[in-house]
Amino acid sequence: MEAWYMDDSNEDQRLPHKLDPNVPVTLEELQKIGVFHWKLNADIHETDPELQKIREERGYSYMDIITIHPDKLPSYEEKLKMFFEEHLHLDDEIRYILEGRAYFDVRDKDDKWIRIAMSKGDMITLPAGIYHRFTLDQTNYTKAMRLFVGEPVWKAYNRPAEDFEIRQKYVNSLAA
Numbered sequence: 243m244e245a246w247y248m249d250d251s252n253e254d255q256r257l258p259h260k261l262d263p264n265v266p267v268t269l270e271e272l273q274k275i276g277v278f279h280w281k282l283n284a285d286i287h288e289t290d291p292e293l294q295k296i297r298e299e300r301g302y303s304y305m306d307i308i309t310i311h312p313d314k315l316p317s318y319e320e321k322l323k324m325f326f327e328e329h330l331h332l333d334d335e336i337r338y339i340l341e342g343r344a345y346f347d348v349r350d351k352d353d354k355w356i357r358i359a360m361s362k363g364d365m366i367t368l369p370a371g372i373y374h375r376f377t378l379d380q381t382n383y384t385k386a387m388r389l390f391v392g393e394p395v396w397k398a399y400n401r402p403a404e405d406f407e408i409r410q411k412y413v414n415s416l417a418a
Contacts, residue, residue, distance in 0.1 A: 243281070243364045245268075245357065245358045246258075246264055247265040247267065247355070248260070248355040255326055256379050256380045256382070258359070267356050274351075275348065275351060277368055280292075280364075281364060281365075282338065282363050284363045287387065300367075300391070302391060304390040304391075304394050305389050308385070310378060310383070310384050310385075310386070324398075325377060328375050329374070330373055330412075331368075331397070332370055332371075332397070332408050333390065333391065337360075337365070337366055337388060337389075338365035338366075339384055340386060340387055341384065341385040342381060343378070343381055345376070346360065346368065346374060347377075349372065370408045371406070371412025373401055
């Protein structure tokens with residue numbers, strides 16, 4: 243996993259969009275905004291004791307796998323466009339990359355975009371209430387495990403969503 247502050251370019255969303263010079267973001271800085279990362283062995287995801295331990299500790303009882311590729315996901319372009327709309331969720335978003343690569347973009351406490359490049363073995367949690375978006379890189383392929391506490395809720399709330407209680411709770415957590 244690698245993270246950096248993004249440029250303001252409107253070029254293809256699948257490009258890296260690094261500033262020049264690059265301004266990297268550390269794991270510690272991501273943790274300050276509630277984003278957590280693990281590096282796991284995706285080749286053994288079905289039997290990985292480390293993944294099982296994380297799931298038990300955090301209550302991730304639901305799991306499914308999604309393949310995002312033009313040949314695998316119906317309405318691929320439409321879905322990718324939807325994933326790239328800035329939004330938040332009422333629950334944490336947990337993704338584990340089993341194959342391929344993808345980007346998660348998150349807003350920092352000053353409302354600047356941070357791009358998080360993920361590849362095979364990277365697992366991330368985004369806190370409920372954080373503004374974010376998702377896209378692939380130029381390979382146009384990722385296979386990811388989606389994890390949830392309880393039954394999955396697929397509802398996204400596009401920005402602006404400042405009035406949501408979970409957004410206020412998240413913003414207040416940054417000030418603590």
